[in-house]
Amino acid sequence: MKVYEYQGFPNPARIRITLAELGMTDEVEFITIDVPKGEHKQPDFVKKNPFPAVPVLELDDGTTLAECTAITEYLDHLGDGPTALTGKTAKQRAITHMMQRRAESALLDAVAAYFHHATPGLGPNVEEFQSKEWGMHQRDKAVKGMAYFDGVLKSQPFIAGDEFSMADITAITGLNFADAVGIDTPEDCTNLLAWRKKVSERPSVAG
Numbered sequence: 001m002k003v004y005e006y007q008g009f010p011n012p013a014r015i016r017i018t019l020a021e022l023g024m025t026d027e028v029e030f031i032t033i034d035v036p037k038g039e040h041k042q043p044d045f046v047k048k049n050p051f052p053a054v055p056v057l058e059l060d061d062g063t064t065l066a067e068c069t070a071i072t073e074y075l076d077h078l079g080d081g082p083t084a085l086t087g088k089t090a091k092q093r094a095i096t097h098m099m100q101r102r103a104e105s106a107l108l109d110a111v112a113a114y115f116h117h118a119t120p121g122l123g124p125n126v127e128e129f130q131s132k133e134w135g136m137h138q139r140d141k142a143v144k145g146m147a148y149f150d151g152v153l154k155s156q157p158f159i160a161g162d163e164f165s166m167a168d169i170t171a172i173t174g175l176n177f178a179d180a181v182g183i184d185t186p187e188d189c190t191n192l193l194a195w196r197k198k199v200s201e202r203p204s205v206a207g
């Protein structure tokens with residue numbers, strides 16, 4: 001299997017964490033796509049992902065999978081059955097997907113929209129349209145998202161319940177991205193900050 005990525009970028013980081021959690025990092029070949037130079041928009045890559053973005057997982061039969069949740073589902077089903085990363089029971093799978101989507105929408109994607117719209121983002125090779133107002137609105141959304149997850153973590157150890165899951169991966173990646181673009185986690189989000197410290201110490205996240 002091959003993973004097309006740009007190391008250090010948030011969405012590829014999600015898959016690196018997933019692979020490490022599953023003990024599968026050595027089973028894939030990582031191929032760099034130079035996103036800041038716009039390589040992901042070149043025809044050869046667009047054939048792999050028509051919605052040009054990394055990461056993409058290419059299977060040995062040539063099938064290409066985009067979207068971190070789809071890639072995570074695939075990887076998590078390669079062993080004896082899904083783990084807590086995607087949820088072992090019907091109920092836990094549903095909760096994990098629900099919370100993952102909330103983390104994506106309220107944290108990671110909101111921070112990304114701030115970065116792409118209210119800052120120079122990835123520069124002129126990549127940014128085709130920018131709206132500072134939209135970016136600032138998304139920044140506010142991210143800060144509200146932090147408060148939401150702080151409340152969630154008041155009564156449970158992880159974002160989707162008792163175990164570390166892909167919802168935590170999305171959320172920690174969103175917070176790390178927020179730091180990188182200067183959106184601080186409010187100091188009164190004590191549950192979120194404690195969770196962040198704990199999750200950042202996991203070998204898969206610490207790197």
Ligand SMILES: N[C@@H](CCC(=O)N[C@@H](CS)C(=O)NCC(=O)O)C(=O)O
Binds near residue numbers: 011040
């Ligand atoms: N929803 C996608 C998001 C992928 C994504 O936005 N990746 C970023 C890198 S972190 C990218 O390639 N951006 C290219 C661009 O903005 O043109 C996923 O889950 O994989």
